[in-house]
Amino acid sequence: MTFLRKILFTTILFTLMSCDKSDxxxxxxxxxxxxxxxxxxxxxxxxxxxxxxxxxxxxxxxxxxxxxxxxxxxxxxNEVLVFDKSEYSEFTDKQKKQLEKVKHLIVDDFLNSKYKPQDYxxxxxxxxxxxxxxxxxxxxxxxxxxxxxxxxxxxxxxxxxxxxxxxxxxxxxxxxxxxxxxxxxxxxxxxxxxxx
Structure with missing residues (x-):
C-alpha cells in the first residue's frame, strides 16, 4: 500500500508541476x-x-x-508641444482635453515666439x-x-x-x-x- 501511495503522490506531483501556470x-x-x-x-x-x-x-x-x-x-x-493659437483652435475637444494634462505651450506666433524647445x-x-x-x-x-x-x-x-x-x-x-x-x-x- 505504501508503494502505491508513493506512485500516486509522484504522479499527482508530476502532473501539477507540468501544468503551465505562466501568465x-x-x-x-x-x-x-x-x-x-x-x-x-x-x-x-x-x-x-x-x-x-x-x-x-x-x-x-x-x-x-x-x-x-x-x-x-x-x-x-525633435517634436515639441508648442502650438500657435490658430493651430490650437483647430484641435478637437478631445485633443484639447488631452493637452490639459501635459506640459505644452500655446503662443501667438510660432515663428516669432521665444521659448526653449528642450523644455517642450x-x-x-x-x-x-x-x-x-x-x-x-x-x-x-x-x-x-x-x-x-x-x-x-x-x-x-x-x-x-x-x-x-x-x-x-x-x-x-x-x-x-x-x-x-x-x-x-x-x-x-x-x-x-x-x-x-
Whole structure:
C-alpha cells in the first residue's frame, strides 16, 4: 500500500508541476520572438517596404513594429508641444482635453515666439540592451501623451550611408501599466537570425 501511495503522490506531483501556470506566452514573428502577457494577441499588417506587424494588448492598445531600412526613430524628429493659437483652435475637444494634462505651450506666433524647445520636447529615452543590441527605450515626457517603445538602429549593416536593417516597436498613449508590461516584453526579444 505504501508503494502505491508513493506512485500516486509522484504522479499527482508530476502532473501539477507540468501544468503551465505562466501568465505569459511567446509570439513568434519569424525573425524574432517576444514574450508577452497571455491576453495579448498577434496583429497582422501588410507592409510596403518593410516587415510590419504588431500586438493588441488586453486594454485594446495597438503595438506596431517596423523592421526594415526606414524604421522610424522618434527621438530624431525633435517634436515639441508648442502650438500657435490658430493651430490650437483647430484641435478637437478631445485633443484639447488631452493637452490639459501635459506640459505644452500655446503662443501667438510660432515663428516669432521665444521659448526653449528642450523644455517642450515630446520624448525622452534611455539606452539599454536587448539580446545582442543596444536599444533606445523611448517614452513620452508627459505620461500617456505620445508613443512608447524601442528603436534599434542596426540589426545588420555598416556605416551611416549604408542600408541598415532597423527595428522600431511602438504603442501610442499607453497607460503606465501597459507601458511597463510592454517594456518588460521588449526586453524579452530574441533575434534568431541576428544574435547567435
Amino acid at each position: 505569459n506566452k511567446t509570439v513568434n514573428y519569424g525573425v524574432f520572438e517576444i514574450t508577452v502577457p497571455k491576453k495579448w494577441s498577434k496583429y497582422k499588417i501588410k507592409g510596403i517596404d518593410s516587415y510590419v506587424g504588431g500586438l493588441i494588448t488586453n486594454k485594446n492598445d495597438t503595438l506596431i513594429f517596423d523592421l526594415g531600412w526606414y524604421s522610424p526613430d522618434l527621438t530624431k524628429n 520636447l515630446k520624448y525622452e529615452y534611455h539606452l539599454d540592451s536587448i539580446a545582442c543590441f543596444q536599444a533606445k527605450f523611448i517614452k513620452p515626457k508627459n505620461k500617456g501623451f505620445g508613443a512608447s517603445g524601442i528603436y534599434i538602429d542596426s540589426l545588420k549593416g555598416g556605416g551611416p550611408n549604408s542600408n541598415k536593417t532597423r527595428l522600431s516597436f511602438y504603442g501610442n498613449n499607453l497607460s503606465d501599466s501597459i507601458q511597463n508590461e510592454f517594456f518588460k516584453a521588449l526586453k524579452s526579444l530574441k533575434f534568431k537570425k541576428y544574435c547567435k
